[in-house]
Amino acid sequence: MANMILLGTRKGAIIFDRIFNQVNSSWRPRPIAHAGIPVCYAARDPRDGTLWASLDHGHWGPKLSRSRDGGVTWTDISSLKYPEGARYIVKYLPTPDFNPDSPTAVTEYADASVLKIWNIAFGNANQPNKLYAGTVPGGLFVSNDNGDSWELNRPLWNHESRGGDLFAGDATSENQWNGTPASVDYGVFEPGIHSIIVNPTNPDHLYVAVSTAGIIETTDGGQSWKARNKGMLMDYLPNPESEWGHDPHFVSMCAEQPEHLWQQNHCGVFYSDNGAQQWKKVSMPDVGVNFGFPIVADAKDGRTAWVVPARADSERMAIDGSLFVARTTDGGQEWQIFRNGLPQENAYDIVLRHALDASGDYLCFGSTTGNVYFSDDRGETWQCLANHLPPIYSVRFG
Amino acid sequence: MPNVEMTQHLYRFFPQLKNQEVAVPAGSVAEALLAINEIAPGFTDYVLDDKGALRRHVNVSINDKMIIDKVKLSDRIPEEATVYIFQALSGG
Numbered sequence: 001m002a003n004m005i006l007l008g009t010r011k012g013a014i015i016f017d018r019i020f021n022q023v024n025s026s027w028r029p030r031p032i033a034h035a036g037i038p039v040c041y042a043a044r045d046p047r048d049g050t051l052w053a054s055l056d057h058g059h060w061g062p063k064l065s066r067s068r069d070g071g072v073t074w075t076d077i078s079s080l081k082y083p084e085g086a087r088y089i090v091k092y093l094p095t096p097d098f099n100p101d102s103p104t105a106v107t108e109y110a111d112a113s114v115l116k117i118w119n120i121a122f123g124n125a126n127q128p129n130k131l132y133a134g135t136v137p138g139g140l141f142v143s144n145d146n147g148d149s150w151e152l153n154r155p156l157w158n159h160e161s162r163g164g165d166l167f168a169g170d171a172t173s174e175n176q177w178n179g180t181p182a183s184v185d186y187g188v189f190e191p192g193i194h195s196i197i198v199n200p201t202n203p204d205h206l207y208v209a210v211s212t213a214g215i216i217e218t219t220d221g222g223q224s225w226k227a228r229n230k231g232m233l234m235d236y237l238p239n240p241e242s243e244w245g246h247d248p249h250f251v252s253m254c255a256e257q258p259e260h261l262w263q264q265n266h267c268g269v270f271y272s273d274n275g276a277q278q279w280k281k282v283s284m285p286d287v288g289v290n291f292g293f294p295i296v297a298d299a300k301d302g303r304t305a306w307v308v309p310a311r312a313d314s315e316r317m318a319i320d321g322s323l324f325v326a327r328t329t330d331g332g333q334e335w336q337i338f339r340n341g342l343p344q345e346n347a348y349d350i351v352l353r354h355a356l357d358a359s360g361d362y363l364c365f366g367s368t369t370g371n372v373y374f375s376d377d378r379g380e381t382w383q384c385l386a387n388h389l390p391p392i393y394s395v396r397f398g
Numbered sequence: 399m400p401n402v403e404m405t406q407h408l409y410r411f412f413p414q415l416k417n418q419e420v421a422v423p424a425g426s427v428a429e430a431l432l433a434i435n436e437i438a439p440g441f442t443d444y445v446l447d448d449k450g451a452l453r454r455h456v457n458v459s460i461n462d463k464m465i466i467d468k469v470k471l472s473d474r475i476p477e478e479a480t481v482y483i484f485q486a487l488s489g490g
Contacts, residue, residue: 059455059485060444078443
């Protein structure tokens, strides 16, 4: 069982330690780290215990921060940068000189700069120094030296779905990364990679989820990538079954049955039992399971997953002022609703995409209203670990 | 030599600059920032973006004049000037 919970919050990283006594254990928060600095993601590398935090400095640029002493001291790392010549297509976004009276059809480009380091993922046990980072505006970065240096994965950046190799020249294909954009603070809207999944049994097999495009898979260690959105339904597209243009909010894989994948999407909950070759919508709006941001698959049973639903995209708040967690154990055919220990009136909490996690029988989630809830019985009953925290962006067991 | 004054926010990340009189050779703003980076490695990563341009929410002035070239940082710093590095007001 996990002995640490890491929170990324708008005002820093908060670590809860599991404290043991003679009868049972409890969770105790430490003083905040990176005080005052937004931390959009924090996690512990299970391979060597290194702690990682992604800092969203308002003025000084996104940075990674690393702690090799369990969170006592942290060192910022500034080496994650887009290489010279990295560009992306922005033709669907209004540029400062955009004139609505004479809209141009000419492709417009922007030089890439790291706007947000949205997610950090760890290579599997056979790749001790391998790390991945997903960024806004949509670059996947790879480190082979435990974060000292980073390299942009060019096959994904240069993918035909983004216009091809823009290092070499102008676009050679249509940009498809243009669904619902990811919002970064300060009103910047760009595509972003928020989910990176490494197959525990095959280090060359990864999925990434892009907030404006969908799921993309590589089976050759990132040399080539293919869309994996068959069966997805995007309600807001003229063709809901389009190959691209989907809006996954988060994707989670069953560690011991990696062909089982779960996706909380803008347009519902989706499940695949064949490695994302085919997705199936398993929402159940009648019981409140449809819209939301986070999802987590059980590590052992691929048919089991949890979500913390919200009302709808137009009403991003808890349903009817009450908070609940939903669990399925049969691949989404049925959903059980659990409310015990969660507020059932005047609650407006939203749980963001990285703010729900599971570890064995433990589950934990944190909300934008600064509440943290913990369950030690697979989500059936809950206890509150904290109130009044800053808005919570991520929750990860360590 | 020109002096450099900076927002105390940056001392949090570069405590070696606190309570120091930072002097840089007269030259371009880019050269001045590199000189500070020699004293405080990583400094330029905080004030410049991936492409080496001034970050959107950072300002640099030479005496009381904002620099003009925020991309290549070519503005010249006179011998007796003071360079100010501070956060831009971003609203809110």
